[in-house]
Amino acid sequence: MAETLIKVDLTQSPYENDKVHNRWHPDIPMVATVKPGDDFIIECHDWTGGFIKNDDSADDVRDIDLSIVHFLSGPIGVAGAEPGDLLVVDILDIGTLADSQWGFNGFFSKKNGGGFLTEHFPQAQKSIWDISGLYTRSRHIPGVSFAGLVHPGLIGCLPDKKLLETWNARETGFIATDPGRVPPLANAPFAPTAHMGRLKGEARDGAAATGARTVPPREHGGNCDIKDLSRGARVYFPVYVDGAGLSMGDLHFSQGDGEITFCGAIEMAGWLHLKVDLIKDGVAKYGIKNPIFKPSPVTPNYRDYLIFEGISVDEQGGQHYLDVHVAYRQACLNAIEYLKKFGYSGAQAYSILGTAPVQGHISGVVDIPNACATLWVPTEIFDFDINPGSAGPTKFLKGDVAMPLSPDL
Amino acid sequence: MAETLIKVDLTQSPYENDKVHNRWHPDIPMVATVKPGDDFIIECHDWTGGFIKNDDSADDVRDIDLSIVHFLSGPIGVAGAEPGDLLVVDILDIGTLADSQWGFNGFFSKKNGGGFLTEHFPQAQKSIWDISGLYTRSRHIPGVSFAGLVHPGLIGCLPDKKLLETWNARETGFIATDPGRVPPLANAPFAPTAHMGRLKGEARDGAAATGARTVPPREHGGNCDIKDLSRGARVYFPVYVDGAGLSMGDLHFSQGDGEITFCGAIEMAGWLHLKVDLIKDGVAKYGIKNPIFKPSPVTPNYRDYLIFEGISVDEQGGQHYLDVHVAYRQACLNAIEYLKKFGYSGAQAYSILGTAPVQGHISGVVDIPNACATLWVPTEIFDFDINPGSAGPTKFLKGDVAMPLSPDL
Amino acid sequence: MAETLIKVDLTQSPYENDKVHNRWHPDIPMVATVKPGDDFIIECHDWTGGFIKNDDSADDVRDIDLSIVHFLSGPIGVAGAEPGDLLVVDILDIGTLADSQWGFNGFFSKKNGGGFLTEHFPQAQKSIWDISGLYTRSRHIPGVSFAGLVHPGLIGCLPDKKLLETWNARETGFIATDPGRVPPLANAPFAPTAHMGRLKGEARDGAAATGARTVPPREHGGNCDIKDLSRGARVYFPVYVDGAGLSMGDLHFSQGDGEITFCGAIEMAGWLHLKVDLIKDGVAKYGIKNPIFKPSPVTPNYRDYLIFEGISVDEQGGQHYLDVHVAYRQACLNAIEYLKKFGYSGAQAYSILGTAPVQGHISGVVDIPNACATLWVPTEIFDFDINPGSAGPTKFLKGDVAMPLSPDL
């Protein structure tokens, strides 16, 4: 068995594990070094470091301090990696930890980050998903079960100083355009809750003050939340610092395109089995700005979909110019209305779109003024038939299963 | 063989065919009536009605008057269809016309509508694609060939008066926010080039003055440009007027998600073999706002993809808030840079993204401030290997094949 | 449009068409010549040349003289093709003729060739399948519909004299081991019903006396009845004579692995759009004995199967040594018993296995003494749910639709 380079103890705070960090900064020390061709195992906390519990209350989702996320394992040094190289990462496998066969999904209160449909679902809600081998099912959302498209929501290499400065300038400048906004436009560096891994003392404090938050995807990859970066995939990451410094976390048992529920996919602790290699000077050779990747040959092969369309006219009839974000929101709302006809609550339907392997396609982006987005819901994941028919929908669910909700205090 | 209800003569102007129209209006008379359960064939002009030629000049793409599009065949009446029903349309097959085994793709001049990447490709360009059975190949873009995912870019039922008024108010109001913009924010009704089918006289003139342009996708479907609405698919359309009034056109031999080149996919004349049925009162029964559909069991089954990521930071480094449009544009630009390393010109690479069965996924839309979009390019469509490797890319193409370009006059 | 090199008139006997033949012989003259790189269209009679009718009687299936089959279109000469080359054939498309939107399936009387399950279904039966675009459905077999995996059951190049002699010696020798068997072990050359294309006079008579029957698949390909040789596929055929001499026919709209009903798949008249190329000396270069091929990227993508196992113990409990034929028969009989629980007659179930895109896999051939074969039935082709459940099967069909049967006279 490949060596486990980073272990996590789920009974312990991730702040106590110095092979974990929650900010991006070039000075975070490597915690292990591997050679090109090596394979190894990395364990990860869930993105909140255990804050969200396997219970039937959404209080934790309501109350979480989001400045603590995401707890990443790493950085892993790769011998010989230099700026400008491409780090080739094979995701050989991903799995759950033996003592943690479950994951969570939820939506934050609008006051605490919200989610894609926060205007429609403004309060904190949560669902717990039990994992049984390849499959998952939730006690809070009946009638649906699916095979996981397991993946790291967040993975990438350390930025160099220049890239970090670009990020900070870009995002703090953006926040400055509307500093009082709730939720904020972006998250500025925030030292109090920073976990800088093995960086200590003054160096730590300086880096904590400028370390980039882990929330957005950026040039290096990072929190891309791409469901198809799943076990079996191969990713090519740009390298910015000597040794590359690969970190990862935010493991998802499954996620729909967009991760629309924000908290988040089916979030879990777990492990990755990785193999690394290098393409020397690959960034220039292939003209790479963001990571590229190849999908796995082994993914859930759902084929029968019901597809919902949305256009860039908002819920109030307002016109938006080729806005795919608005169009996708309409497609999601259309799907939720449809699923409610079978007995789901709106929140349950929303959760299904956030967790199941639904696809979100950018279908048309040139037919002014409307963008068109499509949302693909696999019909095979339901215990009953959700296809349209002349008799109309059957209300299979009685509505007696509720999804935990915690009103704002 | 099913009856052909509408025939087109490609040597004739579509304005001379009274079973064709190019505006949406409830008063356009049905040109034929079918019963639920019937199947029938409809022929269609290409969207420009033959304006774009199979030649090696992009002058036609540069010079086209876009107020003439799209030439639609219909409307077809369905006996018993009433407002509130769902019209179930099985796309039993689609094909080319025997005397027209080709299609075109291009990008408009920025002055005449542009395209998704018009800032990067501001001038009119064109490529011609020869169709050989299931496959296509272009003399202007070497090294690539693929099976078509043939589909109607535009299909839907007539709006009723109220829906039409909603559209007109919404879009003219939107234009009014920036009336001088080039390209415009939207297209207002425009009588001079309207083709109102069999509507004649004053009724025709009144309807032409208010008939909605066919460019954007709207609540009824319309110009959705969804590549997966392909032969073998089943679509459920909302019905707004008695008899439904189904019209269609803008056939595509193949298209990438987004139809980013705008002019357009691989545009072609052709025929559809359709079957219709009704779900009475289906709109309310299923809570439908926009059409929904099920994909075909028979589609090109490409599996090996190279996937490009883009985030909502624009070409100048500007930050945009969860903007999928910007993110997808970056993913497309990243793919173009990559393909150039193998010898394609930027325009050729752009054309491939507009025509081949590439997928555009909305990967992350909640990780403030960056949206993440992914562009999936099937590697199997190339005559050579485009996968990354340690040796770097091979310039397979010599650059001796040019794509027609016509500078603005 | 590509040129149609061979046309067929379905109102005419195929014996009157000199671009058709029904025996294999090197002396049959080419009826047209193409160059490597050319694409062209070939029309074909159904394999019986129109003997089987679109009606509700199986008398034609009972009464047919099988020495007349198969009516092939060709041979097509390919300029430059020499013995030892590989002829590369792209099946660009296949379709039905406009005036013949149907196909037939049946089983012969045991006295007239039988079928795979002739001991269980000893009498002539027939079903007619209507073709609607990509899909088919039979008025004789309710509750099932599927997309066609259209293909030529029979295609290959002319044998040379030596190969023909090998065939004749091998098969007549084999017949001689049990000459009175019904059905016979093989079919010897038979001049009276031979159609030798454009070969005339004495040359014709001599060739008719020795021309190989078209029934079995052989080294050159021929009547392989491989359902996956479908539109979009590429085949590499060994060439034995100058000019190659490619002939084809026996078009199938759809077929299950094994073509177990024998009469046959969904048999139809139609056309093929082909493109040819050459690999000079390819037979030796690649060590080819039989044709090889690559499947189409565009095939019905059914995914949800119910799979039946069979082992090489026969219906009477008799033990056979690693006999896949017996094992597959058991798997088929198991599937038939299962489908009967939903209301099908045995004959209807048998017909479904012969026509639908079922897969037959050789699962185990080494575990003495039993071979294991599996039969994969796509569940998505049925109008109702055929999956097992705790409630047991529902008899969806009332048994009021009969499949024509014509008792032996």
Next chain:
Amino acid sequence: MAETLIKVDLTQSPYENDKVHNRWHPDIPMVATVKPGDDFIIECHDWTGGFIKNDDSADDVRDIDLSIVHFLSGPIGVAGAEPGDLLVVDILDIGTLADSQWGFNGFFSKKNGGGFLTEHFPQAQKSIWDISGLYTRSRHIPGVSFAGLVHPGLIGCLPDKKLLETWNARETGFIATDPGRVPPLANAPFAPTAHMGRLKGEARDGAAATGARTVPPREHGGNCDIKDLSRGARVYFPVYVDGAGLSMGDLHFSQGDGEITFCGAIEMAGWLHLKVDLIKDGVAKYGIKNPIFKPSPVTPNYRDYLIFEGISVDEQGGQHYLDVHVAYRQACLNAIEYLKKFGYSGAQAYSILGTAPVQGHISGVVDIPNACATLWVPTEIFDFDINPGSAGPTKFLKGDVAMPLSPDL
């Protein structure tokens, strides 16, 4: 985490583990009991119980006493299961043991069981396959790597007394038709090496003398070696005794259809995570004789195949009547000849066909006298391009990697 009901110690002889057995007999005591709806984990030895080693000699393959196989874990009792029920088994997951990340493949000496192609490869040979997450690669067979379609080669319920007697009568009768044959026609009960689990004393001795050998697949399933019974699949097993008595073993990391190498697939020790349920009286309700199953939604999704045909004319030109076994052998030999052109030895090519996810289809079984079988080799598993081209094959391999061979003593 689900409970592990059976553990194995790979350093220990399986004969020392009383939750293991290697014969089928109704009297073997259940080693654990579960309820319908339970999920649980079972560990298994490799089929030889550790006899074959991870080294570079085939001596163990040559010398193994095959009367010891297969070491099965079980039987597991299911509360409430009665004869005539269907036991529904969900294969939730399968994996390797942490200290055993490898598997073996080989062919036996013709004197010791041989294999499908034993006339061509009469001596013992072996290859070792390293397992890295989802993937495998062999140091003895360069240039090929693939994702595993992990499955139990052998799984089923205990027979009742009557079924056991049927098996013994059938197989000993069969052996008696040619008792001196090498390899034998079948394997009779053999007490000396029988492992009867927890059955002890006289009861054990009696059962050992009549317990059925585990080699062939039979009515209950058993050693079906069906590669598609993989993780994520659902199987419906007939129940013959109270409590069902489910046993399993012979885990394969990957196997080609037919398991043609016989020793065997990629054989491994490992664990299964299973869930069980019951369909009461399901055997009669659904007319079940052999198990039926549904494939996994999560399987390696290779799509690009090179397909080889074979007909029932043997290597010496001998004619066989619709013999799929002979036809498949020819298809395999054709594939081996082809792969040799790229530098593989015949033994290496044979091993690839036995281990990789190749498909074996029964393509035609009615076209007298020739059956047609097809062998589908996924091209994507090779590190280089094995498609045919006009330039002929490239010898990518130098032939400097040998597969261990141990001549008969």
